[in-house]
Amino acid sequence: MNELLNLLKQNALESPENLAKMLGVSVDEVKKQIADFEKEGVIRAYQAVVNEEKLDASLVTTVIEVKVTPESEGGFDRIADRISKFPEVDSCFLMSGGFDLLLFIKGRSMQDSFRFVSDKLSTMPGVTSTATHFMMKAYKQNGIVMNTGDDDERLKVSP
Amino acid sequence: MSDSKSLHSKISKVVHEIPRSGIRDFFDIVSSREDVISLGIGEPDFVTPWHIREAATLALERGQTSYTSNMGLLSLRRGISQYVEKKTGIRYVPEEEVLVTVGVSEGLDLAVRALVEPGDEVLYHEPSYVSYNPLIQFAYGKPVAIQTRKENGFRLTRQDLEQNVSEKTKVLLLNYPNNPTGVALSKADVEDIAAFAIEHDLIVLTDEIYDELTYDKEHYSVISVPGMRERTIYLHGFSKAWAMTGFRMGFTCAPPELTEAMMKIHQYTMLCAPILSQEASVEALRSSDADIAYMKAEYKKRRNYIHSSFEEMGIPCIYPDGAFYAFADISKFGMTSQEFALHLLDEQNVACVPGTAFGACGEGFIRCSYATSLEEIKEAMVRIARFIEKL
Numbered sequence: 216m217n218e219l220l221n222l223l224k225q226n227a228l229e230s231p232e233n234l235a236k237m238l239g240v241s242v243d244e245v246k247k248q249i250a251d252f253e254k255e256g257v258i259r260a261y262q263a264v265v266n267e268e269k270l271d272a273s274l275v276t277t278v279i280e281v282k283v284t285p286e287s288e289g290g291f292d293r294i295a296d297r298i299s300k301f302p303e304v305d306s307c308f309l310m311s312g313g314f315d316l317l318l319f320i321k322g323r324s325m326q327d328s329f330r331f332v333s334d335k336l337s338t339m340p341g342v343t344s345t346a347t348h349f350m351m352k353a354y355k356q357n358g359i360v361m362n363t364g365d366d367d368e369r370l371k372v373s374p
Numbered sequence: 375m376s377d378s379k380s381l382h383s384k385i386s387k388v389v390h391e392i393p394r395s396g397i398r399d400f401f402d403i404v405s406s407r408e409d410v411i412s413l414g415i416g417e418p419d420f421v422t423p424w425h426i427r428e429a430a431t432l433a434l435e436r437g438q439t440s441y442t443s444n445m446g447l448l449s450l451r452r453g454i455s456q457y458v459e460k461k462t463g464i465r466y467v468p469e470e471e472v473l474v475t476v477g478v479s480e481g482l483d484l485a486v487r488a489l490v491e492p493g494d495e496v497l498y499h500e501p502s503y504v505s506y507n508p509l510i511q512f513a514y515g516k517p518v519a520i521q522t523r524k525e526n527g528f529r530l531t532r533q534d535l536e537q538n539v540s541e542k543t544k545v546l547l548l549n550y551p552n553n554p555t556g557v558a559l560s561k562a563d564v565e566d567i568a569a570f571a572i573e574h575d576l577i578v579l580t581d582e583i584y585d586e587l588t589y590d591k592e593h594y595s596v597i598s599v600p601g602m603r604e605r606t607i608y609l610h611g612f613s614k615a616w617a618m619t620g621f622r623m624g625f626t627c628a629p630p631e632l633t634e635a636m637m638k639i640h641q642y643t644m645l646c647a648p649i650l651s652q653e654a655s656v657e658a659l660r661s662s663d664a665d666i667a668y669m670k671a672e673y674k675k676r677r678n679y680i681h682s683s684f685e686e687m688g689i690p691c692i693y694p695d696g697a698f699y700a701f702a703d704i705s706k707f708g709m710t711s712q713e714f715a716l717h718l719l720d721e722q723n724v725a726c727v728p729g730t731a732f733g734a735c736g737e738g739f740i741r742c743s744y745a746t747s748l749e750e751i752k753e754a755m756v757r758i759a760r761f762i763e764k765l
Contacts, residue, residue: 236678236679236682237675238678239678239682369419371401371404371725372397372400372401372415372725373397373416374553
């Protein structure tokens with residue numbers, strides 16, 4: 216992957232000045248590349264990776280396997296688009312294997328997720344079955360290990 | 375019972391007379407303080423890649439807790455032989471020319487002790503890694519430090535060598551990319567030095583522990599120069615590029631006579647390297663290209679950052695071709711490097727190592743390691759800028 220994108224994936228708040236220093240290019244060059252990536256849709260958004268366990272009221276994440284009947288025109292795309300538009304749906308992927316779509320749902324409680332599945336998802340035309348799993352704990356998310364015992368035990372000065 | 379004074383008098387003269395490392399002195403001061411940002415650490419801040427740690431764990435689970443052959447596991451020596459051949463084009467026979475040691479530190483000690491007799495002179499270049507001079511003295515040799523100069527970019531030249539060689543010179547010790555300057559040598563530089571070694575019939579010890587961490591150009595080993603394999607002990611290890619300092623794994627490659635001599639000392643002192651570390655190293659050689667590339671890319675970003683930050687502050691910095699150190703020229707502030715480092719620590723809680731810890735010609739410089747997180751480096755640079763504003 217492009218080096219600039221790698222750096223932004225690690226820290227999207229990194230200043231163009233620091234990025235330029237690290238990459239050995241000019242600040243203007245960094246700004247231009249970022250603008251180009253945004254314009255081309257390579258960079259879709261900037262987000263924080265949140266360790267929700269640290270929050271008092273953490274959200275419940277639910278993982279749902281969905282089987283659907285593909286439509287004659289549009290295949291899986293149309294129904295996947297419709298499902299993705301629900302604000303509860305955090306992510307939606309088309310999968311190979313025993314089911315078709317994999318959804319990640321965020322809700323304030325298990326009841327929230329249950330209501331979404333029973334009231335909205337299961338009743339959609341084309342959805343033939345669902346299997347719901349509640350996520351217990353995130354150990355690693357978006358490439359970030361969530362809880363590291365990362366105390367630096369190295370000597371403060373060494374050869 | 376002896377009192378401390380009489381015990382003191384019983385300590386070997388050579389040990390007694392060698393001063394403690396300058397780094398060690400500075401370490402004592404830094405250790406006593408809280409919340410220090412340290413640019414003084416000469417080891418990777420990365421944890422050993424997971425698959426390598428797994429190999430050590432698996433070896434432990436299998437109950438591999440025995441000694442190994444003095445030379446090291448044959449599977450490891452084969453891996454080392456292939457690795458060195460791939461990098462340098464030079465093949466060493468695993469059975470008789472590769473010796474597994476406890477870190478490069480042991481390899482160096484073995485090499486020096488295997489060669490040096492009382493009074494033999496050993497040429498080495500300063501600024502240098504802190505162990506070279508004492509190791510030569512422990513072997514009752516005479517260290518001859520060649521003072522490289524900032525005007526020369528701290529590169530060792532043939533002229534420097536010619537000015538320091540004598541009838542008693544037996545060994546030349548090289549370390550490129552260099553700790554503490556980060557300087558690497560060009561192919562032409564290496565060929566010049568090799569020609570000198572051949573002409574004066576010297577044995578060369580080449581410490582290439584940082585060779586994988588060369589950022590902009592290809593590393594060229596002195597063993598690749600025709601005529602050098604026969605007179606060189608190649609020293610390398612897993613600490614830096616594989617982030618395996620705590621495994622204490624190194625190796626030497628040398629002609630059979632020299633390897634046998636080193637092995638003799640090794641078998642009576644260390645016996646063998648730890649088997650778990652050896653198993654981890656077998657795995658490290660088997661599949662670590664991506665890990666090394668990743669860590670190298672991270673160091674390169676930090677190298678660029680720290681170098682341009684110093685330059686922007688008006689502090690000239692020797693361009694670090696490799697390793698993970700920036701050697702910054704603070705001579706214009708009218709302080710010794712020790713004073714500068716101590717004041718910086720006192721006023722801004724940033725630790726770096728005074729250049730004089732690496733030899734007299736390091737005066738006027740500080741060594742800043744960038745084997746620490748980018749966040750810490752950024753904060754350290756802000757603090758250094760704040761510090762020099764008041765000078």
